[in-house]
Amino acid sequence: MSAGANKIALSLREVHKSFGEAHIIRGVSLDLSEGERHAFIGPNGAGKSTLFHLISGQFKPSSGEILLGQQPIGGLAAERINRLGLARSFQITNIFPKLSVYENLRLGVMQRFGLQYTLWRPVSGFSRVRELTEQLLEQVRLTRHRDTLGGELSYSEQRSLEIGMTLASDPKVLLLDEPMAGMSREETDYTVDLLRELSAGRTLMIVEHDMDVVFSLCDRISVLVYGQVVATGTPEEVRSNAQVQEAYLGTEVNV
Numbered sequence: 001m002s003a004g005a006n007k008i009a010l011s012l013r014e015v016h017k018s019f020g021e022a023h024i025i026r027g028v029s030l031d032l033s034e035g036e037r038h039a040f041i042g043p044n045g046a047g048k049s050t051l052f053h054l055i056s057g058q059f060k061p062s063s064g065e066i067l068l069g070q071q072p073i074g075g076l077a078a079e080r081i082n083r084l085g086l087a088r089s090f091q092i093t094n095i096f097p098k099l100s101v102y103e104n105l106r107l108g109v110m111q112r113f114g115l116q117y118t119l120w121r122p123v124s125g126f127s128r129v130r131e132l133t134e135q136l137l138e139q140v141r142l143t144r145h146r147d148t149l150g151g152e153l154s155y156s157e158q159r160s161l162e163i164g165m166t167l168a169s170d171p172k173v174l175l176l177d178e179p180m181a182g183m184s185r186e187e188t189d190y191t192v193d194l195l196r197e198l199s200a201g202r203t204l205m206i207v208e209h210d211m212d213v214v215f216s217l218c219d220r221i222s223v224l225v226y227g228q229v230v231a232t233g234t235p236e237e238v239r240s241n242a243q244v245q246e247a248y249l250g251t252e253v254n255v
């Protein structure tokens with residue numbers, strides 16, 4: 001964790017979400033420190049994606065509070081939450097396949113400044129956009145693919161591009177939903193390394209099924225079962241928690 005680790009970047013307080021009769025998130029409370037890398041794990045259907053949707057503004061909590069720093073964000077529109085400093089990726093890759101890597105990233109940067117894709121904006125505005133786009137290109141290690149169409153990148157490069165677009169708003173808090181899904185071991189290792197680099201100075205929250213990733217990348221882990229956090233702790237604490245072994249990891253799984 002980086003300096004300033006004691007400041008709270010994101011707080012969930014007794015967050016609930018129901019869809020009709022179905023009570024999916026059942027009282028989740030959690031504080032994430034600035035600079036912390038935190039993973040949510042849990043069985044399929046536990047509510048991990050729903051929790052992400054609540055934090056990033058796709059869903060409104062039925063009750064409870066969500067704070068970004070000191071600012072309550074529960075129920076605000078996704079775009080507003082993004083402007084306040086929280087960005088997220090989705091389980092599915094979300095890039096523009098017919099645009100080049102550079103154009104994809106530039107769109108993300110332009111969005112940050114509220115710029116439309118027009119030709120009559122002042123050039124001065126664009127030079128900053130260009131500068132930031134170049135920076136992002138380098139950060140996500142795609143400089144050599146700058147003119148490649150998004151759709152022609154390999155799967156893991158597309159995920160890197162998507163992470164770059166997520167970073168375009170320069171978020172303080174970054175939510176990534178299964179960033180390694182569908183990757184080979186080699187691609188996963190590469191992406192873990194990239195994420196370590198890119199998340200420096202930010203708070204990272206990921207949902208991830210790959211336990212090697214979770215245990216090596218994250219400072220703390222929360223285990224969600226039926227919409228409730230049954231354990232939160234360091235990888236060592238979670239690994240040795242008997243309730244977690246039973247409820248999720250399975251006593252035969254050696255993690």
Ligand SMILES: Nc1ncnc2c1ncn2[C@@H]1O[C@H](COP(=O)(O)OP(=O)(O)OP(=O)(O)O)[C@@H](O)[C@H]1O
Pocket residue numbers: 019022024042043044045046047048049050051
């Ligand atoms: N919009 C919705 N309306 C009704 N039920 C929903 C809605 N969204 C999610 N659910 C239900 O909420 C539960 C939790 O789903 P969610 O996708 O959050 O789980 P998850 O932990 O992310 O699972 P996975 O690991 O498979 O992605 C599921 O039973 C799902 O059917």
